[in-house]
Amino acid sequence: MSSRIPAQRWWRILPPAILVYIFSFMDRTNIGFAMAGGMNEELGLTASLSGLAAGIFFVGYILLQIPGGHLAEHGSAKRFIAATILAWGGLSMLCGWVQTPVQLLLVRFLIGVAEGGVWPAMLVILSHWFPNEERGRANAIFFMNLAIASIITGPLSGWIISAFGWRWVFVLEGLLSIALIFVWWPLIQDRPEDARWISREEKEYLTSRIRAEQASFQAAENRNFSYRRILLDASMVKLILIYFFYQTGIYGFTMWLPTLLQELTRAGMTAVGFLSTLPYFAMMFGLWFFARLSDASMNRRRYTALPIALLALCLLGSSLFRGEIWISFAFLVACGLFLQSASSVFWTIPPLLFPAGIAGGVRGMINALGNLGGFLGPFLVGWARGLFRTSDAGIYLLTASLAAGFILTLSLPPQTAGKTGAKESAVPKEK
Numbered sequence: 127m128s129s130r131i132p133a134q135r136w137w138r139i140l141p142p143a144i145l146v147y148i149f150s151f152m153d154r155t156n157i158g159f160a161m162a163g164g165m166n167e168e169l170g171l172t173a174s175l176s177g178l179a180a181g182i183f184f185v186g187y188i189l190l191q192i193p194g195g196h197l198a199e200h201g202s203a204k205r206f207i208a209a210t211i212l213a214w215g216g217l218s219m220l221c222g223w224v225q226t227p228v229q230l231l232l233v234r235f236l237i238g239v240a241e242g243g244v245w246p247a248m249l250v251i252l253s254h255w256f257p258n259e260e261r262g263r264a265n266a267i268f269f270m271n272l273a274i275a276s277i278i279t280g281p282l283s284g285w286i287i288s289a290f291g292w293r294w295v296f297v298l299e300g301l302l303s304i305a306l307i308f309v310w311w312p313l314i315q316d317r318p319e320d321a322r323w324i325s326r327e328e329k330e331y332l333t334s335r336i337r338a339e340q341a342s343f344q345a346a347e348n349r350n351f352s353y354r355r356i357l358l359d360a361s362m363v364k365l366i367l368i369y370f371f372y373q374t375g376i377y378g379f380t381m382w383l384p385t386l387l388q389e390l391t392r393a394g395m396t397a398v399g400f401l402s403t404l405p406y407f408a409m410m411f412g413l414w415f416f417a418r419l420s421d422a423s424m425n426r427r428r429y430t431a432l433p434i435a436l437l438a439l440c441l442l443g444s445s446l447f448r449g450e451i452w453i454s455f456a457f458l459v460a461c462g463l464f465l466q467s468a469s470s471v472f473w474t475i476p477p478l479l480f481p482a483g484i485a486g487g488v489r490g491m492i493n494a495l496g497n498l499g500g501f502l503g504p505f506l507v508g509w510a511r512g513l514f515r516t517s518d519a520g521i522y523l524l525t526a527s528l529a530a531g532f533i534l535t536l537s538l539p540p541q542t543a544g545k546t547g548a549k550e551s552a553v554p555k556e557k
Contacts, residue, residue, distance in 0.1 A: 194243015
């Protein structure tokens with residue numbers, strides 16, 4: 127039936143969402159290129175301060191996850207994201223004028239705060255425009271921004287630094303982010319009911335399907351949730367831990383990929399830079415493939431667990447076959463195939479387990495606490511490399527983390543596997 131419905135939503139909602147998050151990702155990661163391009167020497171940054179400047183972003187990033195998701199669900203995600211675009215773009219430009227390490231740390235922290243609510247707010251918009259049977263594919267297309275951003279950030283930032291200096295990488299890329307407001311504002315609407323460009327057939331289809339989802343949920347779940355008690359829910363704890371273990375593996379792999387490639391191939395940095403893009407090309411295919419399988423079967427649990435397990439096995443294979451350069455490299459590229467494939471499916475699960483009124487805040491809570499794995503993954507690899515004098519030890523730790531996430535995913539409630547029936551929850555009713 128949905129194949130006969132006009133599909134303007136795919137072309138009007140997803141492209142600006144992808145574009146905004148590409149530049150968001152760019153503005154959080156370009157500091158690495160600035161450090162290599164002369165910032166450390168000019169500001170007198172030690173290695174530990176450089177690491178703190180890069181990581182303090184995630185401290186600020188936690189703060190708006192839950193309120194950002196809540197405001198997007200109960201207010202206007204469009205207006206909320208528009209405000210954050212102006213905030214993080216301006217702060218990114220401000221990085222180009224910092225004169226001391228303290229100023230840099232403060233601005234980086236504030237950029238993290240400004241970007242913190244964008245992810246849950248984007249997921250709220252997608253949940254309003256794409257019903258459950260389309261949501262896996264919509265999330266997968268949106269998540270391709272991570273691969274695209276990773277592919278273009280390096281060459282663009284490297285060229286800017288070579289041509290103008292490290293300060294201009296912040297100024298010019300921040301200015302590009304601010305310019306996004308002229309794309310975001312005219313194209314995005316919070317809900318189909320607010321859009322003038324949508325056809326009557328498409329609007330009726332979307333509103334009826336999404337209302338039916340919530341009616342079905344409320345019929346099966348006659349309980350009163352609240353943020354005060356939501357963390358007592360067993361499924362919520364599992365979702366946070368799954369995302370934490372998954373992010374530990376993802377960030378551990380991503381941050382150390384250039385080093386692993388350099389050690390494996392003994393190539394120069396130009397060749398390493400090119401080779402490092404190949405896993406991200408594979409990532410785009412993996413996102414789409416597993417999302418299609420998930421939407422076709424509606425088994426969200428299976429197609430979240432499977433890519434996590436395959437990522438762990440490919441990481442392990444890259445280590446076990448280190449003596450065979452091209453076999454090991456093939457495993458590293460295959461890691462990219464599964465790197466984010468679970469993400470698009472994973473984020474379809476919270477609306478299956480929690481009412482719409484708190485689903486935005488739930489997403490923010492999962493993203494905030496789960497992203498702490500972004501600290502742990504790179505730290506574990508570095509700590510293990512220093513202790514055991516080999517990168518293999520770090521890979522084994524990342525593999526163990528992903529294995530834990532896989533096992534927890536298999537324990538999620540039946541409705542995440544496309545089965546009907548209410549789940550038993552640990553969240554007690556409010557009196």
